[in-house]
Amino acid sequence: MDSPVSAPVAGSMELKPVRKRRTARYVLGAMACLAVIGGGAYGFDWYRTGRFVQSTDNAYLRADKVSMAPVVAGQIAEVYVSDNQKVVAGQPLVKIDPRRYELSVREAQGTVNARKADLAKSEADTKQQDALIAQAAADLDNAEHNAELAKREFDRTAPLAARGVESQQKVDQTRIALDQAKSVIRLKSAALDAARQQVSSLKAQIEQAHAQLATAEESLRRAELDLEDTVLRSPIEGRVGDRTVQLGQYVQPGTLLLTLVPTDKIYLVANFKETQIAGMREGQPATIHIDAFPQFDMKGVVDSFAPGTGAQFALLPPENATGNFTKIVQRVPVRIKLDADQKEIPPLVPGLSIEVAVNTKASARDEMAETK
Numbered sequence: 001m002d003s004p005v006s007a008p009v010a011g012s013m014e015l016k017p018v019r020k021r022r023t024a025r026y027v028l029g030a031m032a033c034l035a036v037i038g039g040g041a042y043g044f045d046w047y048r049t050g051r052f053v054q055s056t057d058n059a060y061l062r063a064d065k066v067s068m069a070p071v072v073a074g075q076i077a078e079v080y081v082s083d084n085q086k087v088v089a090g091q092p093l094v095k096i097d098p099r100r101y102e103l104s105v106r107e108a109q110g111t112v113n114a115r116k117a118d119l120a121k122s123e124a125d126t127k128q129q130d131a132l133i134a135q136a137a138a139d140l141d142n143a144e145h146n147a148e149l150a151k152r153e154f155d156r157t158a159p160l161a162a163r164g165v166e167s168q169q170k171v172d173q174t175r176i177a178l179d180q181a182k183s184v185i186r187l188k189s190a191a192l193d194a195a196r197q198q199v200s201s202l203k204a205q206i207e208q209a210h211a212q213l214a215t216a217e218e219s220l221r222r223a224e225l226d227l228e229d230t231v232l233r234s235p236i237e238g239r240v241g242d243r244t245v246q247l248g249q250y251v252q253p254g255t256l257l258l259t260l261v262p263t264d265k266i267y268l269v270a271n272f273k274e275t276q277i278a279g280m281r282e283g284q285p286a287t288i289h290i291d292a293f294p295q296f297d298m299k300g301v302v303d304s305f306a307p308g309t310g311a312q313f314a315l316l317p318p319e320n321a322t323g324n325f326t327k328i329v330q331r332v333p334v335r336i337k338l339d340a341d342q343k344e345i346p347p348l349v350p351g352l353s354i355e356v357a358v359n360t361k362a363s364a365r366d367e368m369a370e371t372k
Contacts, residue, residue: 061267076097112216112219126203136188137192288354305332
């Protein structure tokens with residue numbers, strides 16, 4: 001005989017699969033709706049913005065580093081900085097033994113003093129020659145007066161001798177005196193001409209002394225520059241890197257001692273494919289993701305484009321006009337300026353790997369307006 005409760009139990013067991021199927025349909029329907037909505041939102045966002053975004057992970061931080069090398073030779077006497085130390089513009093970095101260059105400065109200073117003395121002597125000789133010229137001119141003037149008196153005496157004596165009032169001897173004496181006076185005039189005139197011609201020679205000596213003094217002063221300045229260059233100073237603000245200089249090391253001009261990296265003036269160079277730069281323009285905004293700091297993203301602006309692809313600046317540029325040809329997509333270096341006004345910027349250093357995306361539709365001005 002059948003149990004009275006067996007029928008309801010069987011009915012409830014039949015209802016459970018139906019409910020499960022209905023729940024599964026609802027869940028699948030909801031997931032399908034969410035997928036459609038999500039896909040639509042993604043498609044709309046891609047159509048509105050995403051298709052205009054060009055990205056690459058071939059990007060690195062750069063800085064215009066300065067390699068420091070001496071311009072004079074010598075032994076390293078002092079090293080004022082250590083590895084990775086921060087320095088400011090004008091700060092001493094390295095000092096070369098200055099003793100030889102101090103001697104050169106003193107020697108050059110002595111030469112300058114000697115040339116100044118020569119110039120002073122030449123100028124004094126010129127002034128003395130002016131006095132000699134004045135004296136010769138006075139002597140010539142006196143001789144001309146004496147000759148005029150002798151002529152008057154001869155002109156007065158000759159008529160008197162013709163009338164027998166004066167003797168012939170007196171006439172001869174006055175004639176001789178006149179001739180002597182004329183000879184003195186010629187002598188004094190020649191002396192005056194010689195004194196005047198000596199002025200040109202003295203002026204030439206003064207010019208020569210000026211030239212020698214200028215040469216000596218240039219040598220002194222060169223020696224002072226060499227002495228000043230014994231202290232190698234930082235031309236920029238940055239941090240010390242690649243320091244190879246050691247105390248006591250002998251260095252020649254051009255020897256690499258250390259490198260200065262301006263860590264506060266870092267920029268980004270992204271190597272985009274040539275097929276990605278058609279819509280890129282200066283001023284377009286960029287989103288920057290730093291591999292070393294994945295939780296931090298920066299903003300930037302396209303600053304400039306390289307005047308050629310990276311291959312053109314290689315040590316051995318490709319020559320595609322010879323041999324078999326395989327087309328390779330070239331990359332164009334694009335310089336991107338970082339937004340330094342962002343808060344809590346991590347310590348960035350050149351060489352870090354970057355992922356960058358450039359919005360070729362918007363401009364920096366548009367993004368700033370949206371941010372506001």
